Amino acid sequence: MMLGIGVLVGCLGCYLLKLAGIALVRLIVPGA
Amino acid sequence: MVRDAAGVSIAAGAYGISFGAIALAGGFDVAQTMALSLLMFTGGSQLGPVGVVAGGGAPMAGAATAVLLGLRNALDGLRRTELLALRGGRRFASAQLIIDESTTMSIGRGSPRAARLGFYTTGLGVFVLWNLGTLIGVVGAAWLADPRARGLDGAAPAASLPLLAPRLRGREAWAIALVAALVAVLTVPFVPIGFPVLIAAGVGIAAGFLPGRPGPQPTGVAEIVAEIEPAPEDRR
Numbered sequence: 001m002m003l004g005i006g007v008l009v010g011c012l013g014c015y016l017l018k019l020a021g022i023a024l025v026r027l028i029v030p031g032a
Numbered sequence: 033m034v035r036d037a038a039g040v041s042i043a044a045g046a047y048g049i050s051f052g053a054i055a056l057a058g059g060f061d062v063a064q065t066m067a068l069s070l071l072m073f074t075g076g077s078q079l080g081p082v083g084v085v086a087g088g089g090a091p092m093a094g095a096a097t098a099v100l101l102g103l104r105n106a107l108d109g110l111r112r113t114e115l116l117a118l119r120g121g122r123r124f125a126s127a128q129l130i131i132d133e134s135t136t137m138s139i140g141r142g143s144p145r146a147a148r149l150g151f152y153t154t155g156l157g158v159f160v161l162w163n164l165g166t167l168i169g170v171v172g173a174a175w176l177a178d179p180r181a182r183g184l185d186g187a188a189p190a191a192s193l194p195l196l197a198p199r200l201r202g203r204e205a206w207a208i209a210l211v212a213a214l215v216a217v218l219t220v221p222f223v224p225i226g227f228p229v230l231i232a233a234g235v236g237i238a239a240g241f242l243p244g245r246p247g248p249q250p251t252g253v254a255e256i257v258a259e260i261e262p263a264p265e266d267r268r
C-alpha cells in the first residue's frame with residue numbers, strides 16, 4: 001500500500017517538475 | 033536524425049527490459065513497475081526509488097529520491113519550451129516526453145524545425161520502446177533473474193554514446209572524452225558506485241580551465257538565447 005502511494009507521489013512529482021520547467025521559462029525569458 | 037533517434041530508442045528499450053526485471057526483483061509489483069515507466073518515464077529517476085526500496089528504504093524516501101533526480105528535467109524543459117514552441121494544451125503531453133535523450137537530440141540542430149523533429153522522434157520512440165522493454169522485463173523476470181549477467185545493464189551507458197557523438201568534434205574533444213573515460217574506468221575499484229562518472233566529469237571541467245585555451249565557447253546563456261530565438265523562417 002505504502003509502496004503504491006510512494007510510486008504515485010514520485011510519478012506526480014516528476015511530471016510536475018517537467019511542467020514547472022515549461023512554466024518557469026515565461027518568468028525567465030521576456031516575451032515568452 | 034530519425035536513424036539516430038531509432039538507435040537511441042532501441043538501446044533504451046533494451047535497458048527497459050533490465051529495469052523491469054530489476055524493479056520486480058526489488059519488491060515492486062507489475063502495476064507499480066509499469067506505472068514508473070509510463071507515468072514517471074525518466075530512466076534515472078525511476079532507478080532511484082527502486083534502489084532505495086530494494087535496499088530497505090521507505091517508499092516515500094524512494095519517491096523523494098525520484099523527485100530530486102527529476103529536477104534536471106525541469107531544467108531541460110526550461111531550455112526546450114520556446115525552441116519547441118510548446119504552447120497551449122500540447123505542453124501537458126509534450127512535458128512527459130522531456131527526458132535526457134529527447135533533450136539531447138534537440139540540441140545543436142540547425143533549425144527549430146530540426147530540433148522539434150529530434151525531440152519528438154526520440155521522445156516518442158523512447159517512450160514506446162522503454163515501456164515495451166519494461167513490460168518484457170517484468171514478464172520475463174524469472175528468465176532474467178540476473179539481468180547484469182546478460183549484460184543488459186550495459187545498455188544504459190551504450191545508449192549515451194549516440195547522444196555524445198555529435199559533440200565529439202575535433203581532436204581536443206576526443207582527447208578529453210578518452211581521458212575522462214580512462215579515469216572513470218581506473219577509479220571504479222576504489223570509489224562508490226556513481227562516483228567514477230562524477231570524477232570523469234571533473235576531468236572535463238579541469239580541461240576547460242587549462243591555460244592556452246581559446247575564449248569561452250557558446251555553450252552558456254548566449255547559446256540558450258540563440259536557441260530560443262526563432263529563426264526568421266520560423267516566425268509565424
